Amino acid sequence: xxxxxxNVNEIIENIKKLYGKSSDLKTRIMNxxxxxxxxxxxxxxxxxxxxxxxxxxxxxxxxxxxxxxxxLYNNLKNSIFASQLxxxxxxEEFPYYLSSGFTIVIVDGSDEAIILETRATLDRGVSEATxxxxxxxxxxxxxxxxxxxxxxxxxRIKDSNLWIEDMKVGVRTxxxxxxxxxxxxxxxxxxxxxKKILKQINVDGILDSGNIRExxxxxxxxxxxxxxxxxxxxxxxxxxxGKIVLIVENTPFVLILPNVFTDFIHTSEDExxxxxxxxxxxxxxxxxxxxxxxxxxxxxxxxxxxxxxxxDELLISLAVQxxxxxxxxxxxxxxxxxxxxxLRESDVRSPANMGASMSIVGALILGQAAVxxxxxxxxxxxxxxxxxxxxxxxxxxxxxxxxxxxxFIFILSATFFGIIGIIASGxxxxxxLSSLDAFGVPFLAPFSPLITESQKNSIIRFPxxxxxxxxxxxxxxxxxxxxxxxxx
Amino acid sequence: MKNKxxxxxxxxxxxxxxxxxxxxxxxxxxxxxxxxKSGDEYELSFLIANSPKSQTSNKEGEATTTIYSxxxxxxxxxxxxxxxxxxxxxxxxxxxxVVISEEIAKEGFFKIADWLLRNPETxxxxxxxxxxxxxxxxxxxxxxxxxxxxxxxxASLIESNATFESLTSNIKxxxxxxxxxxxxxxxxxxxxxxxxxxxxxxxEKNLETTVPKTYIKLNDAAIFRKDKFIDxxxxxxxxxxxVLNDSISEFKFAFKYNKADIVFISDNINTKIKLKxxxxxxxxxxxxxxxxxxxxQVKIENTNVVKKIEKKLEKEVKEHLKSTxxxxxxxxxxxxxxxxxxLYGKYPSKWKKVEDEWNDKYFSKLNIDVKTDFVISSSGSLxxxxxxxxx
Numbered sequence: 054x055x056x057x058x059x060n061v062n063e064i065i066e067n068i069k070k071l072y073g074k075s076s077d078l079k080t081r082i083m084n085x086x087x088x089x090x091x092x093x094x095x096x097x098x099x100x101x102x103x104x105x106x107x108x109x110x111x112x113x114x115x116x117x118x119x120x121x122x123x124x125l126y127n128n129l130k131n132s133i134f135a136s137q138l139x140x141x142x143x144x145e146e147f148p149y150y151l152s153s154g155f156t157i158v159i160v161d162g163s164d165e166a167i168i169l170e171t172r173a174t175l176d177r178g179v180s181e182a183t184x185x186x187x188x189x190x191x192x193x194x195x196x197x198x199x200x201x202x203x204x205x206x207x208x209r210i211k212d213s214n215l216w217i218e219d220m221k222v223g224v225r226t227x228x229x230x231x232x233x234x235x236x237x238x239x240x241x242x243x244x245x246x247x248k249k250i251l252k253q254i255n256v257d258g259i260l261d262s263g264n265i266r267e268x269x270x271x272x273x274x275x276x277x278x279x280x281x282x283x284x285x286x287x288x289x290x291x292x293x294x295g296k297i298v299l300i301v302e303n304t305p306f307v308l309i310l311p312n313v314f315t316d317f318i319h320t321s322e323d324e325x326x327x328x329x330x331x332x333x334x335x336x337x338x339x340x341x342x343x344x345x346x347x348x349x350x351x352x353x354x355x356x357x358x359x360x361x362x363x364x365d366e367l368l369i370s371l372a373v374q375x376x377x378x379x380x381x382x383x384x385x386x387x388x389x390x391x392x393x394x395x396l397r398e399s400d401v402r403s404p405a406n407m408g409a410s411m412s413i414v415g416a417l418i419l420g421q422a423a424v425x426x427x428x429x430x431x432x433x434x435x436x437x438x439x440x441x442x443x444x445x446x447x448x449x450x451x452x453x454x455x456x457x458x459x460x461f462i463f464i465l466s467a468t469f470f471g472i473i474g475i476i477a478s479g480x481x482x483x484x485x486l487s488s489l490d491a492f493g494v495p496f497l498a499p500f501s502p503l504i505t506e507s508q509k510n511s512i513i514r515f516p517x518x519x520x521x522x523x524x525x526x527x528x529x530x531x532x533x534x535x536x537x538x539x540x541x
Numbered sequence: 542m543k544n545k546x547x548x549x550x551x552x553x554x555x556x557x558x559x560x561x562x563x564x565x566x567x568x569x570x571x572x573x574x575x576x577x578k579s580g581d582e583y584e585l586s587f588l589i590a591n592s593p594k595s596q597t598s599n600k601e602g603e604a605t606t607t608i609y610s611x612x613x614x615x616x617x618x619x620x621x622x623x624x625x626x627x628x629x630x631x632x633x634x635x636x637x638x639v640v641i642s643e644e645i646a647k648e649g650f651f652k653i654a655d656w657l658l659r660n661p662e663t664x665x666x667x668x669x670x671x672x673x674x675x676x677x678x679x680x681x682x683x684x685x686x687x688x689x690x691x692x693x694x695x696a697s698l699i700e701s702n703a704t705f706e707s708l709t710s711n712i713k714x715x716x717x718x719x720x721x722x723x724x725x726x727x728x729x730x731x732x733x734x735x736x737x738x739x740x741x742x743x744x745e746k747n748l749e750t751t752v753p754k755t756y757i758k759l760n761d762a763a764i765f766r767k768d769k770f771i772d773x774x775x776x777x778x779x780x781x782x783x784v785l786n787d788s789i790s791e792f793k794f795a796f797k798y799n800k801a802d803i804v805f806i807s808d809n810i811n812t813k814i815k816l817k818x819x820x821x822x823x824x825x826x827x828x829x830x831x832x833x834x835x836x837x838q839v840k841i842e843n844t845n846v847v848k849k850i851e852k853k854l855e856k857e858v859k860e861h862l863k864s865t866x867x868x869x870x871x872x873x874x875x876x877x878x879x880x881x882x883x884l885y886g887k888y889p890s891k892w893k894k895v896e897d898e899w900n901d902k903y904f905s906k907l908n909i910d911v912k913t914d915f916v917i918s919s920s921g922s923l924x925x926x927x928x929x930x931x932x
Contacts, residue, residue: 356565361634361664366693368570368635372591375566382564470554471562477554 137170358471646770725881801837
């Protein structure tokens with residue numbers, strides 16, 4: 054639209070028409086002499102007491118003391134009580150500010166409007182992270198409040214090189230997306246790519262960082278290359294390593310990118326604990342990854358194709374256990390896996406007070422009774438139990454889903470080709486993983502390509518005093534993490 | 542293009558020849574085979590391990606065994622007879638033990654070796670034993686209280702005896718065949734017999750008594766000349782053979798010194814065989830060990846006495862080994878030590894001339910010098926004998 058009309062009444066009428074006479078749009082017109090001052094705000098998203106205590110009160114006093122009415126607008130702009138004040142002459146921006154909880158002050162005859170921050174706190178306070186529990190370390194988590202989220206990062210990294218860049222994504226929701234990075238560390242090419250993609254998004258609504266995440270990586274892959282976290286300390290660790298963090302308005306889950314494979318076995322806690330303990334758990338996670346990927350497939354392969362590899366007594370015990378089970382091994386495994394996935398899904402969705410009955414049904418009826426009834430063999434229950442437990446060690450949901458997809462591929466190839474099939478699809482998995490890259494960073498770095506220096510914190514973590522460099526695959530701007538700052 | 546490559550890849554997987562899909566419960570797992578001869582037909586007996594006889598034992602993963610037998614002119618024919626009797630398909634991948642009867646062994650082992658080797662499913666790492674006195678199939682029938690199924694009990698019997706008692710040679714199938722085929726090397730096999738009656742031993746009640754009425758005994762070894770069985774030898778001889786073959790893990794030797802009974806045990810016996818020339822072989826057996834039992838008045842705390850005991854031990858062992866060597870050279874004419882094989886390795890051209898008559902003529906003429914060297918390094922937990930203390 055063209056420039057805003059100079060008549061207050063006219064503007065207010067226009068805005069009201071725009072909002073279809075929504076009940077929460079409140080307007081107030083003050084007459085100072087012949088000049089009208091219009092005050093507009095959204096009752097639902099702004100704090101009413103702020104508006105009346107500061108804006109209306111100060112507007113009244115200022116306008117009363119103003120002698121020359123032509124200067125009214127400038128006087129207001131200079132002396133109105135508000136920490137955040139901006140001006141606009143674009144009438145089109147009004148709905149964005151109003152919906153965000155700003156108050157707009159317009160004066161007759163002025164082609165600019167004053168915009169004042171009076172947002173209501175429509176969110177919960179900073180609480181403990183629920184999806185990533187931690188034993189030792191900061192317990193706060195991101196919330197739905199955008200500026201609070203930015204503050205949680207800013208208070209941790211006080212360097213002025215921590216730059217925050219805002220973008221608005223979503224035609225209707227106008228969601229604020231902030232890119233946070235260390236200007237002298239983060240990779241500019243990667244940053245530009247992200248910005249380009251964000252600018253291209255032309256969708257009506259972005260409600261969670263999950264929406265954005267899908268646009269960011271177009272390459273098909275079952276493994277995610279973007280981490281999401283609700284822990285500010287983890288986000289800050291990533292920023293310090295040269296990664297870029299995306300904070301999306303109204304969601305506690307922030308995105309970290311780019312990531313490599315090993316990032317998914319790391320937790321924020323890793324840096325707060327003794328290296329020996331961390332390495333132990335990381336190796337455990339790698340073992341769990343292998344177990345959860347391969348166990349059902351190997352079970353199928355050795356019971357239907359390659360019985361020769363099983364020790365005598367185990368094979369006989371397996372054979373006797375399978376006696377009387379009517380289904381083929383493949384179906385048995387798929388059945389149990391489906392039941393587990395259903396249990397897991399219903400456990401996530403159901404209210405907390407229904408969890409107890411669910412576990413009784415799941416553990417007792419499905420496990421014990423199915424074996425007693427001869428529908429599945431006890432060893433199949435054990436195999437699926439081990440597989441499921443090992444898959445729960447990974448916190449990232451998308452990573453877990455990626456593992457699930459590949460587990461299924463392994464099961465299928467084991468069913469048709471036995472152990473040869475598992476080896477073949479294992480090769481395909483490695484090929485697939487090494488062909489992936491996230492914004493120019495190879496997914497299997499620092500192993501492929503091999504970067505010796507970055508091995509210090511990939512699977513094995515060296516003691517912190519010995520890690521001098523940031524991951525080299527992420528950037529090459531300022532690689533020194535420790536010991537170099539004094540020289541600068 | 543990409544799809545074509547994927548298709549090609551799947552085709553490649555299909556031609557590996559490993560696509561033999563079989564569910565476990567469709568298999569009859571054969572764990573041991575007994576081969577007998579009845580008339581001019583072979584009689585095969587298969588011990589099948591996974592036969593759930595009752596619903597209750599099924600659930601606890603307990604296996605009960607069943608034996609199927611069949612006769613035929615060839616071994617394959619006999620297998621077909623068994624195959625027709627069993628509702629499941631026979632699976633040979635987990636054979637533990639193959640028992641052959643004396644008759645089969647006398648006739649020559651090669652007649653049955655072909656079938657066992659040719660089958661791609663068998664692992665070739667099973668034990669092969671010969672049944673003494675009884676038929677081979679009766680060995681399979683004995684249920685042992687300490688193991689869950691018969692074939693396993695025989696296999697562990699051989700293993701524990703070979704490692705701890707060193708009485709029999711625990712030879713597996715493929716090295717056994719290899720030994721038959723290599724020049725100048727005659728094999729030996731462990732021989733088992735049944736103590737008690739087969740009828741009682743094959744009953745499950747045998748498991749319920751504290752003192753099993755029937756059990757499998759393993760104390761002899763069968764001497765072969767190439768693939769043909771000659772005779773049985775006792776524990777002492779088979780121990781000596783193991784010492785000379787350097788395949789012994791624990792050497793136990795009992796002897797008398799000044800009326801006292803002494804048992805010497807060594808677990809690092811080392812045998813070195815040196816070919817001096819084509820007719821002369823030097824053997825040196827050395828090792829150190831401890832005294833496991835001393836009953837009598839011996840001052841073992843005195844080093845001079847210990848030196849004397851060592852001398853006596855060396856002499857006794859030497860005599861023991863020599864008598865076995867003599868027996869093999871003159872009585873059985875079976876080169877179970879593989880001396881001929883060693884000569885073949887060192888003097889291949891000379892060996893060619895004697896090869897055909899090695900066992901009959903040249904082996905017994907071989908001059909063998911035996912030297913023994915033992916050190917008693919410890920007297921166990923007691924440093925004096927009890928009778929010494931009593932005085």
